[in-house]
Amino acid sequence: MRNLSIVSALFLATLPVLAQAQDVAVPPVKLSKPNSYGLKGVKIAVLSYSINFVTAQRASANASIGTKARAGASLGGVDEAVMRRLANEAHADLKAQLAAANIPLIDDATVTDTARTAGVVLIPGNIEENRDGGMVIGSGVKKAYVSVGADAAPLTDLYQAAGKVSGFGMLANFGKGNKLSKPALAMDAAFVSPSLTIDFADADAKTSRTLAGAKRASVDIDTQFAIRLPSPVNIQVGQAAGIAAPSTMMLAKDVVIDAPFTASGGVSSMSTAGDYGAWNPSESGAIAVDLPRWTALVQSAYRAYNAAIVANLAAVRGQ
Secondary structure, rough: OOOEEEEEOOOOOOOOOOOOOOOOOOOOEEEOOOOOOOOOOOOOEOOOEEEEEEEEEEEEEEEEOOOOEEEEEEEOOOOHHHHHHHHHHHHHHHHHHHHHHHOOOHHHHHHHHHHOOOOOOOHHEEEEEEOOOOOOOOOOOEEEEEEEEEEEEEEEEOEEEOOOOOOEEEEEOOOHHHHHHHHHHOOOOEEEEEEEEEEEEEEEEEEOOOOOEEEEEEEEEEEEEEOOOOEEEEEEOOOOOOOOEEEEEEEOOOOOEOOOOOOOOOOEEEEEOOEEEEOEEEEEEEEEHHHHHHHHHHHHHHHHOOOOHHHHHHOOOOO
């Protein structure tokens, strides 16, 4: 008779206090090239700059009716004020990098006034949240997030929350960009809206069988700092008539930054079926960050992301 084998562990290791934050090497951030139409020789107007912070992950593996494993992890030690400050820093850094590349900019006040006159709707409170992450049915991973905009480049209703991209491209509702098409043409400018996604963990949910043939469900959530897909840069250029011609830059692949930022080890859960039935374990834990080190990683991430944006814009402009 086979014994029921169950392994369920919560790894919140007690590690030495992390060293003070230092400059971090970031792998190359590659964005897809935008359509060059309407971008050559024009000024850049940063309409919205958002950072989407993944704040929780929930994973579930379902091998059979009685063999399941679940785990969840949440981001700890980062409050809304820190997120807003980082969004403001990222916006300022993009403008500084554009200026350094001799790409002309429209000032923030003009962008704000133009957007308001064009009827662009701002998101109340300049924040969007999905704290729940949704329900996992079967095997899979759900993520919760908080999206915040820079004070001078706030969230708008033109694009989907958390940098998601619909079948039409970057617009949540195709055609909304027409609000900005004629203003862009009048200003000889292109509106850009970067949406950077920052994650704190990598979750894996899978089913398998043991050597004896028993069904097994397992979930692992490991700490991992990463820039996640799609992290789009939405672009609206000027067009005199017809439907506006939006364009976008998309992250080519996730960018994982291999550097410590927490003393937490992650969360793991596993269930194996046997003759006595199966237990459905569920584990959860908070990933408490070392705030100076995590902040330094976010700063390194947005600088690299912004550099990729600037490089692409310079290339399509022929600079």
